Amino acid sequence: MGLYNYTIYELHEMLIKKETSSEELTRSIFQRIQKVDPYIRAYLTLAEEAALKSAKKIDKLLAAGDRVPPLAGIPMGLKDNICTSGIRTTCSSKMLENFIPPYNATVAGRLIENGAVLLGKLNMDEFAMGSSTENSRFFPTRNPWDLERVPGGSSGGSVAAVAAGEAIFTLGSDTGGSIRQPASFCGVVGMKPTYGRVSRYGLIAYASSLDQIGPITKDVTDCALVLNSIAGHDPLDSTSVDRDVPDYSSALVPEIKGLKIGIPQELFPEGMEKQVEELVRKAIEKLEEMGAVCEEVSLPHTPYALPAYYLVAPAEASSNLARYDGVRYGFRDKDAEDVVTMFMKTRSEGFGEEVKRRIMLGTYALSSGYYEAYYLKALKVRTLIRQDFDLVFKNYDVLVSPASPTVPFKFGEKSEDPLSMYKSDLCTIPINMAGLPAISVPCGFSEGLPVGLQFVGKPFDEETILRAAFAYEQNSGFHRPEPSLEVN
């Protein structure tokens, strides 16, 4: 067993007992990266020198017998849409290929202050638009459970890195499922907190009313530890909520007797794989055995969430991505003789196909004559979707569903048909539309490929979904599955 197999809390103990040092741990993870990343391709940028320097700093504190936070000395990776001061942040786009942020995203700053050691930046679908990481402008990332298959997306690099032991934990971002769907595909734990729980300052925007940063970890205990350090109000993000942050670790009690769990039939969509449904139903039986009360519920408007999302998110994206014009930062086409030609050429070369598709879709939905029929209508549908959740949560504590309707698919299987790719997020999108917290945990394997179970909570009630997910994880027999990555 290598050091990369351990969790944050185990390594924390080992660091305190001096059974290892942060430097030794960090070096061993870089060795692991060197060995497996040529196959997985999770990382876009490595920051080895800076990482070893941070690790040594933590080792000094430990040697002096200082108390250190749980994340101190622990190697982490960040999705490449999270700004890191002095370290290239590309969004997997040609547009930002050489962009070096002059500041840290709030989450990056908080983790670094807590002593976490930044290893590097992780691959993703360009500007977080996609469900397979095939839309990266640089290269696709592969699924550690089967190198012929996608890791999911858009946080594919972040998730594959944790599954393959190339980081102890990572952060991703989730706009329509971009943490939970890949977590399901790679057999790790991924959480999207409530909208407003975690600062988005320094997260390169895709759809601002839906984006949320969250932890990707080996298990639920680690998830709580990372959430503890990134949650909370930030004056630099006016949508981050000023509200107390509980100690999420103390929510981890393996006891769900009497917990009322709703099973929304609409989150078991038509066309979902039979094996996925069977594993999720089995997990629900397990929750019942443990004393939870599980009942079928209905969220009648959720089947409309996907079409509404693909109007709202591209509309916001078309506005957010207007800033990439080649003027102040990022790629510029240098041959254009006038400024409008420069805008057009810069954007056409700088953005990839899916990004252009969504910009055009969003521009169309917002354009004169179509605004009311598309964008405004979608916002009204969003209200109906929220109301469904509000109503169900009057009688239930948690909702449970699959995190993805399928197991990981093969490269190229959906990349030519945008709509079939979009449907990969059927189980996760409604939750973003309502701004709720949700977590995906492993619940078994279908022909050797991981399946994820999704727990959805009330706004700002991350504690209850952490407790339910923890209780399930401890009793499921699927705690910390590890792929047998056969590489030379």
Place this chain on the structure above:
Amino acid sequence: MSISRKDVEHVALLSRLEISEKEAGVYAKQLSEILSYMEKINELETSNIEPTAHVLPLNNVFREDKVEQSLAREEALKNTPDTEQGHVKVPKIV
């Protein structure tokens, strides 16, 4: 819903994207398919429903009007493709 090549060209211009004739054809087909699927939301009656642009009850957030530390000009211009004398430089506008 059917989007023509001409619609695509119009939207591309609004989006400041240059697309080839071949691309316009591909996007017309794809966007038509996607928008036809979106039509599903028209099954819902929403005339008395308030829109949700944001899930949180947001108000304007102000801070004290006092000077705080900010990026030095040199730092702010580090990623700029072309500069001159501390300014951003772009090609001819008019």
